[in-house]
Amino acid sequence: MSQSRAMSAMEALINVTVGWSAALALQLTVFPLVGLHASPGQHAAVSCAFTALSFARMYLLRRLFARLV
Known part of the structure; x- marks a missing residue:
């Protein structure tokens, strides 16, 4: 199951905040x-x-990997 853009952004935001x-x-x-x-x-x-x-790095890399899968 692929991750939505909104969930990718949410994960990146939480990760960056921590x-x-x-x-x-x-x-x-x-x-x-x-x-x-x-x-x-x-x-x-x-x-x-x-x-x-x-944040930008994590979001873009996550979207790249989501597209590859």
């Missing part, structure tokens, strides 16, 4: 350890950019 939370926490911890200092707004902007890219 990943974003973990990545932001890691970013807030690691940046100062390596000498990078950013404001909370800068952390949010950087993590949102990577999150948008991650």
Whole structure:
């Protein structure tokens, strides 16, 4: 049974939300350890950019694999 586009988007969104939370926490911890200092707004902007890219990547790859099956 193939996955609908809406379900692909839902899965990618949930996956990215969980990943974003973990990545932001890691970013807030690691940046100062390596000498990078950013404001909370800068952390949010950087993590949102990577999150948008991650969502698009996961959705497109899932649709590609759904088409191949």
